[in-house]
Amino acid sequence: MIRTLQLALVTGLVVVPLFAQGAATKTAAQGKSALKEASKKSAAAIDPAIGYLHLKGQFADLPEAGADLTSLLMGGGGGKPKGFYDLIDQFEELVYDQTTKQVLFDLSGAVGMNNAQMAEVDRALRKVRKSGKYLVAYLENAGSGQMQIASMCDRVLLADMGGVEIPSASMSVMFMKDALDLLGVKMDVVRCGDFKGAVEPYLLSSMSKHLRKHYEDMLEKMNAAVVNRIATGRKMASAKVRGMQAQRLFTAQEAKAAGLVDDLVPWVGAKRALKKVMGKQDMRFRDVMHQKSKKKSVNFLTMMTNLLNPKTEETKIEKGLVVLHLSGQIVDGTSRVAGSIVSGPVVKQVRELVKDKDVQGVVVRINSPGGSATASEAILLALKELAEAKPVVFSMGSVAASGGYYVTCIGRPIFAEAGTVTGSIGVFGMKPSLGALMRRVGVREEIIGLDSGAGFMSMENIWTDDQRAVMQNNVNQVYDRFTAHVSASRKIPVADVLKIAGGRVWSGEQAIANKLVDKVGGLDAALAMVAKEAGIDDEFEITHLPSPADMFSSLVGDMMGVKALLPGTALQLVARRAGAFEPALRILLDALEGDRPTRVWAMMPEGMVFR
Numbered sequence: 001m002i003r004t005l006q007l008a009l010v011t012g013l014v015v016v017p018l019f020a021q022g023a024a025t026k027t028a029a030q031g032k033s034a035l036k037e038a039s040k041k042s043a044a045a046i047d048p049a050i051g052y053l054h055l056k057g058q059f060a061d062l063p064e065a066g067a068d069l070t071s072l073l074m075g076g077g078g079g080k081p082k083g084f085y086d087l088i089d090q091f092e093e094l095v096y097d098q099t100t101k102q103v104l105f106d107l108s109g110a111v112g113m114n115n116a117q118m119a120e121v122d123r124a125l126r127k128v129r130k131s132g133k134y135l136v137a138y139l140e141n142a143g144s145g146q147m148q149i150a151s152m153c154d155r156v157l158l159a160d161m162g163g164v165e166i167p168s169a170s171m172s173v174m175f176m177k178d179a180l181d182l183l184g185v186k187m188d189v190v191r192c193g194d195f196k197g198a199v200e201p202y203l204l205s206s207m208s209k210h211l212r213k214h215y216e217d218m219l220e221k222m223n224a225a226v227v228n229r230i231a232t233g234r235k236m237a238s239a240k241v242r243g244m245q246a247q248r249l250f251t252a253q254e255a256k257a258a259g260l261v262d263d264l265v266p267w268v269g270a271k272r273a274l275k276k277v278m279g280k281q282d283m284r285f286r287d288v289m290h291q292k293s294k295k296k297s298v299n300f301l302t303m304m305t306n307l308l309n310p311k312t313e314e315t316k317i318e319k320g321l322v323v324l325h326l327s328g329q330i331v332d333g334t335s336r337v338a339g340s341i342v343s344g345p346v347v348k349q350v351r352e353l354v355k356d357k358d359v360q361g362v363v364v365r366i367n368s369p370g371g372s373a374t375a376s377e378a379i380l381l382a383l384k385e386l387a388e389a390k391p392v393v394f395s396m397g398s399v400a401a402s403g404g405y406y407v408t409c410i411g412r413p414i415f416a417e418a419g420t421v422t423g424s425i426g427v428f429g430m431k432p433s434l435g436a437l438m439r440r441v442g443v444r445e446e447i448i449g450l451d452s453g454a455g456f457m458s459m460e461n462i463w464t465d466d467q468r469a470v471m472q473n474n475v476n477q478v479y480d481r482f483t484a485h486v487s488a489s490r491k492i493p494v495a496d497v498l499k500i501a502g503g504r505v506w507s508g509e510q511a512i513a514n515k516l517v518d519k520v521g522g523l524d525a526a527l528a529m530v531a532k533e534a535g536i537d538d539e540f541e542i543t544h545l546p547s548p549a550d551m552f553s554s555l556v557g558d559m560m561g562v563k564a565l566l567p568g569t570a571l572q573l574v575a576r577r578a579g580a581f582e583p584a585l586r587i588l589l590d591a592l593e594g595d596r597p598t599r600v601w602a603m604m605p606e607g608m609v610f611r
Contacts, residue, residue, distance in 0.1 A: 049286040051100040051133075052271065055149065056109030059084040059117060061365060061397060062325040062544055084117050085323075085523070085544065090289060091124040095131040100288060103128070105137045105153060106270035107146040114367075114398035115222065115419030118148055120522040122229055125152040138270035139164070139261065147260065148226060151233025156260070157277060159267040164255040166230065168245040169223035171215055175201045184436025188462045190472045191428035192479035194502055198402075198603050199428050214504060218421075221507040225418040234259055319358040320541030321530055323365050323395075323523065324350070329603070330371030330379070330403040336546075341368055343375035349546060350382040354389045360540070361391035361530035365523060370402025370603035373427055373478045377406070380485065384410045391533035395526040396420045396517070401505060402427075403602040405516070409485035413529060415521040416508035423511055424604040425486060426503030427478045429471050435460040478600045490515055505604055 060081035094100060113121065129135060129152075137150035140162040147166055150156045158164070180187065180202065187202035197211055207215075224238075227245070231238040236259055244250070244258060255261050265273035275283050326341050334344035353359050364383065370376065386392055387410050394400075394408045396416035401424035408414050416422060438444065438460055445460040456467055463471065483501055487494045492515055500506075500514045511517040519525065531540055 049100075049284040050274070051094070051097075051103035051288040052106065052285040053090075053103060053288050054106040054109070054270075055087075055111055056107075057082050058112035059087060060327075061085065061117075061367060062327060062546075081112075084113070084120075088120060088124050091121075091128055094128045094133060094288065097288075100133065100286070102134045102136065103288065104270055104274055104285065105135060105149065107137055107142065107150060108140045108159075108270060110143070111145040111149065113145055115225065116367075116397045116417040116522070118145065118229070119225065119417040119419065120524070121149060122152055123522065123524070125149075129154065136274060138265075138273055140267065141165075144226065148229050148233075150261075151230045153233070155262050157263050157265045157270075157273055158252050158255055158261040159273070160252045160264040161267050162252050164250045164252075164260050165248060166241070166245055166250075166260075167248050168242075169219045169226065171219060173197065173201060173207065175204065175206055177202060177205050184434065184438075184440055186433040186436070186462055188431040188433060188468070189428060190430075190468060190475050192426055192475055192502070197424075197503065197505065198601070199430065202430065218505055218507050218510065221509050222419045222421075225509075230260075317356060317358050317543045317545075318541035320360060320536075320543065321527060321534070322353060322359050322362045323527075323542060323544045324353070324362055325365045325367075325544065325546070326379070326404075326407065327365075327367040327397075330368055330375045330407075332372050332375045332378075332599075341371070341375070341379070343372070343378045345546070346379050347382040350379070350386050353545075354386050359390060360536060361393075361534040362386060363393050363395050363523065363526045363530055364408075365395045365397060365526075366400040366404050366408065367397035368401075368404030369399050370404050370406070370424065371601065373403065373406070373482075373600040373602045376403035376602055377481070379407045380409060383407060387412050391530045393526045393530045393533075395521075395523050396422055396508065399604075401604045406482060406485065406602055409482075409489040411489040413519070413526075414517045415519050415526045415529075416511060416517045417522065418507065418509045418520055420508035420511070420517075421505060421604075422508060423500070423504055423506040423514075423516055424602075425482055425497070425501035427475055427482060427600050427602045429475050429600050431457060431463065431471075433458075433460065433462045435462075475600055478602070482602065486516070503604075 058081040061084050063081045063083050094103065125135065134155075135153035136155045136157065137146075137153040138157045138159075139146055139150055140159040142150065142158070142162070142164045144166055147164055177187075189199045189203060191199055194210070197207075197215075200207060200211060223242075223245075227238050227241045231241045234241075244260075250258060250260065252261075252264050256264055263277055265277055268276070271283075271285055275281050326346065328340040330341045331337075331343070333342040336342055336345040353362055383392065392410070392412045394412060394414040396404075396408075396414065397420065399421040400408065400416070401422050405422055405425065445458060447455050447458060449455065452464070452466065455461060456463075456470075483494055483497045486492065486497045486501070490497075500516065506514060506516065508517060508520060512520065527542065531537075
């Protein structure tokens with residue numbers, strides 16, 4: 001993949017959109033290679049076919065290799081998420097492609113993108129439109145994701161039996177205290193920060209008023225980005241779109257009357273619908289998505305062969321910049337697990353980047369709600385070594401909170417999107433006590449030790465006052481270290497850090513106001529900054545790391561989640577809801593193992609959803 005920083009103007013080529021009635025637009029291309037390629041295409045005969053792009057499925061910043069067990073069990077055929085930055089590259093190619101004048105976006109399927117990704121799509125499609133392309137969107141039953149992308153287009157078609165759903169931002173958190181009480185399980189918790197929402201589900205039956213108010217303020221900021229995107233694209237007031245969110249559901253006729261779409265068409269598919277609207281049955285279409293090899297079916301024998309003989313293709317680092325993806329929960333360990341940020345392998349890879357002479361700079365892309373404090377510290381120290389050797393910039397995705405924010409505290413620039421969830425500067429320690437449950441089933445634990453410390457992680461008993469004091473002291477020290485890292489890296493007095501810490505979660509926009517983040521921007525902005533600092537003023541190669549995990553690692557990572565244990569399409573909804581329990585299960589299982597009785601967590605709830 002190649003990015004360029006120079007801007008050049010392609011002259012002598014006028015592009016007139018098929019559906020536009022206004023003035024023609026000259027086309028801009030980026031970099032010397034793009035200019036040369038565009039010049040070749042401008043001399044060639046322009047293909048009058050309409051570009052066609054069927055945008056559907058789940059998109060991940062760095063998709064893992066192997067079959068997706070969850071999708072397979074849910075009846076989804078074992079497909080895996082698509083590469084989000086592969087899609088962004090395709091949008092950039094449209095900017096340079098002088099043979100394509102119009103593009104039809106087929107949005108008839110579900111589009112899974114988080115808020116940070118949606119912001120990057122917005123910027124990419126603005127460039128496509130600015131290059132003279134005319135974009136048309138086709139919708140059937142549109143959710144928030146499809147409607148946001150459609151709003152980035154010049155014209156929107158909606159199937160007349162379809163509808164539009166534009167919900168406001170919402171957050172879902174599962175509270176488990178009452179269920180734990182019924183089971184006879186008591187959670188012992190020590191924490192720093194009254195706003196540490198990751199522990200409330202274990203301590204309270206419902207959310208505290210002060211935490212609810214804090215989350216509502218954050219959601220207002222995050223929701224504003226979605227509202228403004230739709231309002232700007234559809235040329236209406238933000239207040240009007242915000243009012244529409246209260247109604248949420250719109251029939252096709254209501255959506256057209258409200259100005260959300262331009263035309264109602266028969267439910268005949270994107271291509272036929274456009275032909276009917278334009279009255280041109282001889283329209284030709286050309287798929288502008290990259291053609292990929294046909295998927296092979298995943299049968300039981302193939303799956304078992306891959307499990308027993310896992311293979312991982314190592315990504316060769318080209319001379320240029322590296323995007324290091326840190327995605328998932330942060331955990332201690334020495335072996336890589338798909339879907340988690342395991343400290344050992346990450347530290348090893350960072351140290352290899354320090355030594356690799358072909359690496360001129362690194363963007364660390366973070367999508368993480370946090371996790372183990374010790375693992376976060378190990379990764380922070382490795383990244384600090386990297387920053388001393390080479391330019392480093394952080395790019396926050398949908399969430400970079402708690403431990404995910406901790407690792408950024410090395411004094412380097414941080415980019416976030418307006419809808420990024422970040423902050424959550426707070427820590428906690430937790431131990432489950434199963435005494436009541438054990439008595440109900442006739443089980444008793446006997447501990448033989450030399451002192452009271454032997455019962456520190458007893459499964460049957462809660463902490464004694466002395467043990468709780470020891471654990472609280474441990475948590476306090478980690479919290480002091482966390483806030484000290486923030487103070488030093490962000491150049492904020494510790495007293496001021498404490499005012500915005502305590503577990504408080506912020507949107508990207510709020511984080512900038514609180515000086516926790518530097519700028520609003522996506523991966524491209526971070527890459528441009530690193531390239532400039534590295535002295536690269538022209539073209540550069542980009543390598544995305546780590547290499548995709550093998551199928552066995554993917555299976556292990558998926559089996560750690562509850563979703564993989566709920567087969568059958570009838571349980572899809574239950575499985576989606578059960579995903580909110582994954583962080584809780586990880587903490588509970590870790591505590592029950594008892595190998596790390598003093599583990600401290602820097603983690604926020606993963607229940608943030610947009611519908």
